[in-house]
Amino acid sequence: MVRYRVRGGNVLRGTAFIQGAKNAVLPMIGAALLASEGRTVLRNVPAIEDVRRATELAEAIGAKVQFHESERTLVIDASRLTSPVLPAEIARRFRGSVLFVPALLHRLGEAVIEGVGGCNLGSRNLDFHYNGYKRLGAIVNEEERVIHIKAAGLTGAPLYLDTPSHTGTENLVMAAALASGTTVIENAALEPEVLDVIHMLTRMGARIRGAGTGFVTVEGVNELTAVEHTVMPDRLDAGVFMMAAALTGGSVNLVGGSLEYLGVARWKLEQMGVVFEDEGAVLQVSRAGPIRPINVITDTYPGFATDLQSPLMTLACLAGGTSYIHERIFDGRFALAGELNKMGANIEVTENRAVVHGPVKLRGTRVTAHDLRSGIALVLAGLAAEGETTIDTGYLIDRGHADLAPRMQALGADVEREISPSE
Ligand SMILES: CC(=O)N[C@H]1[C@@H](OP(=O)(O)OP(=O)(O)OC[C@H]2O[C@@H](n3ccc(=O)[nH]c3=O)[C@H](O)[C@@H]2O)O[C@H](CO)[C@@H](O)[C@@H]1O
Numbered sequence: 001m002v003r004y005r006v007r008g009g010n011v012l013r014g015t016a017f018i019q020g021a022k023n024a025v026l027p028m029i030g031a032a033l034l035a036s037e038g039r040t041v042l043r044n045v046p047a048i049e050d051v052r053r054a055t056e057l058a059e060a061i062g063a064k065v066q067f068h069e070s071e072r073t074l075v076i077d078a079s080r081l082t083s084p085v086l087p088a089e090i091a092r093r094f095r096g097s098v099l100f101v102p103a104l105l106h107r108l109g110e111a112v113i114e115g116v117g118g119c120n121l122g123s124r125n126l127d128f129h130y131n132g133y134k135r136l137g138a139i140v141n142e143e144e145r146v147i148h149i150k151a152a153g154l155t156g157a158p159l160y161l162d163t164p165s166h167t168g169t170e171n172l173v174m175a176a177a178l179a180s181g182t183t184v185i186e187n188a189a190l191e192p193e194v195l196d197v198i199h200m201l202t203r204m205g206a207r208i209r210g211a212g213t214g215f216v217t218v219e220g221v222n223e224l225t226a227v228e229h230t231v232m233p234d235r236l237d238a239g240v241f242m243m244a245a246a247l248t249g250g251s252v253n254l255v256g257g258s259l260e261y262l263g264v265a266r267w268k269l270e271q272m273g274v275v276f277e278d279e280g281a282v283l284q285v286s287r288a289g290p291i292r293p294i295n296v297i298t299d300t301y302p303g304f305a306t307d308l309q310s311p312l313m314t315l316a317c318l319a320g321g322t323s324y325i326h327e328r329i330f331d332g333r334f335a336l337a338g339e340l341n342k343m344g345a346n347i348e349v350t351e352n353r354a355v356v357h358g359p360v361k362l363r364g365t366r367v368t369a370h371d372l373r374s375g376i377a378l379v380l381a382g383l384a385a386e387g388e389t390t391i392d393t394g395y396l397i398d399r400g401h402a403d404l405a406p407r408m409q410a411l412g413a414d415v416e417r418e419i420s421p422s423e
């Protein structure tokens with residue numbers, strides 16, 4: 001079992017390199033599987049557990065994949081896919097497994113989903129995905145524990161999403177890209193990662209209009225070509241390093257930490273006292289004065305990202321006053337509050353609203369990451385706490401943050417990653 005150990009009190013200074021985006025690279029691996037010839041090269045790929053699982057899953061269905069981790073480069077040869085089955089033991093470990101379905105439908109005519117993983121955040125349905133496939137002509141059998149989807153050729157159709165689902169949009173765009181005829185997807189997601197995936201698909205030969213408008217039109221083509229593509233920077237990884245600088249009162253330079261994709265999170269952090277200075281392509285982050293309390297409502301992009309809500313809760317514990325957080329995307333994303341309260345925080349949760357009373361003095365203790373973002377939020381809490389914080393289920397942090405300990409150490413933080421002796 002992986003565990004993180006953090007000794008608090010150090011002020012962070014120096015340079016951090018922001019990784020490539022987890023939520024862009026996973027659909028890009030799914031997109032690479034649509035190309036029936038040649039090799040796809042993805043650059044700026046983060047060495048995270050989710051990418052390792054995606055590599056294993058792609059191999060399980062017959063693709064040849066090489067992950068050159070030190071070069072942050074993934075090479076995918078999907079010329080022969082051999083199995084429509086997404087095996088449970090891999091697929092259950094990450095949400096991105098669901099992004100392999102369009103390639104299986106187009107290449108093999110069926111997909112068998114033995115399980116889908118991802119962060120445990122309450123209900124996480126896939127009905128928008130399945131309804132979309134059905135409208136494109138697929139038959140979806142959801143009656144068993146194992147889901148079977150069959151498609152003898154997909155045909156373009158008008159589609160909609162009840163809410164602008166991130167992976168839902170990516171999946172329906174990929175399904176429509178090789179369908180015959182035209183598909184219009186109404187209420188499509190606007191997240192920058194979705195746009196980066198559409199950019200890659202367009203370079204592969206897909207005909208997609210309207211990305212970033214909420215109405216995406218896809219004219220189906222007969223084939224897609226393997227391309228080389230550089231994954232955009234991870235705005236969630238950047239947000240964490242911004243908050244690490246702010247809560248320790250330090251100053252860090254973020255390489256790849258552009259403000260361009262932060263949406264409302266940028267303005268909320270500024271209201272809390274975070275100062276940004278763009279120096280060409282490097283972003284300097286520091287704090288002016290004490291941390292101020294904040295009101296945050298999570299929303300789809302450009303609203304405040306739900307994935308930054310947990311780290312923000314840690315920052316709010318240190319603010320001089322009461323902060324209010326309203327979580328609108330996931331119904332089970334407040335397990336963090338109980339863990340922070342063990343460290344001395346004063347957080348009250350009622351359904352999907354949290355009231356964070358600050359400032360408190362956090363004390364290091366043993367805590368548990370319930371999901372990826374609560375895990376990284378506990379690392380941040382550890383940086384600000386007196387004494388040592390031990391965070392179990394470190395695998396969840398490694399799902400989405402590459403080389404966290406060395407990157408934090410380079411800034412002067414006392415963060416260690418260890419494998420627990422019990423295994
Ligand atoms: C791999 C990946 O990209 N993960 C991201 C993606 O997850 P993911 O794509 O799973 O999140 P969605 O945008 O689909 O989910 C948003 C909301 O819609 C609901 N919903 C979604 C699909 C569906 O078919 N039916 C349904 O009811 C979900 O339960 C949730 O309440 O977007 C989330 C919201 O920005 C992020 O937190 C995740 O980091």
Ligand SMILES: C=C(OP(=O)(O)O)C(=O)O
Pocket residue numbers: 094095096117118119120121307372373400
């Ligand atoms: C919810 C998250 O990821 P996933 O959708 O991969 O579980 C996340 O990145 O916080």
